[in-house]
Amino acid sequence: MRIFIAIALFIVCFGSILFIFWKQEVKFSLPTPVPSNLEIVEQGDSVKLPQLSNFIGKPLYIHFYNYDCPCSRFNMKEFELMVAKFSDKVNFLAIVESSGETTSNAGKEFKEKYELNIPTISDTDGALAKELGIYSTPQAVLIKDNKIFYKGNYNKARFCTSKNTKFAEMALQALIKNESPPDFPLLATIPYGCELPSHSRQESGLSNLFNF
Template structure:
């Protein structure tokens, strides 16, 4: 009974929206995002920024789904994993620990520039450097609901020149761990 209660409580906690931090400034789609030269969209490809915290259970649940996006869209999209000043692990350690084939950087200010305040979150930047999508990967932390694979749907729309899709509030309501430290 205690194990079931603990599981239910943890599931409940991770399904609550992440509190919006004091002083949060919303970044709208279409806004230009200042990126460093090393990660700016290149080769005529958009960029998916994956905001990740290795201490966040939601981020760890999401890693398999993120790798699926890389294998599906890697020839059409640049991918970068963005860490949030995580002093426990270096970018190289995260890349090795999670067997990531894409660049991993430590750039906390980038989250604020994109309007991201929790992990895991995706920010898709078009080839002009404008925010095309910011939000969740899915409505479930296990990323098992194919009808609400928001990041995949947004990538498909961008790559097929369909214009930004319309998403319900669950796409943009942050769930997961607060930044910069996992406090959920």
């Protein structure tokens, strides 16, 4: 009997370790599942959003942040450095979501926590993310002359530690130098990280419609 109990405890413990490893590591190294209702927005596409009409005179760098995403939190140090380094050359904007029932205070909390002195929008219903074809974090969108200059990942590494694959910063440097967007591998544009809460809610709502 003791042998069976020991085996059962081992299975439970081993299963728990595998689950934690999946939840904290493996799933973030895999591409984020593509939403069924995704609107495709690609490099070179025109962007006309009323919410962005105040950003004129300089190119616009949009940072998507999800409070509940560990990848977003690890990514903040790199984003803060970019704001400090390039804020005189481009406009920075943070678009914030949260998995809570409401994200109306998420933008305010973001500004108070990081003190970046940049405009911040709480994308409560995910409208801006949808219009820009974003469904994962951390992600960056660079806009120049009302067109998508770059849309994709910050880095191939979850902790943004790979100096040779700082895709977002490399794209920003090319933009500032008036160069064409770099020819990045697919690793730069296939979203990795956490699904945005707004997409999760939309997918859940669509599923419930068909559960009679």
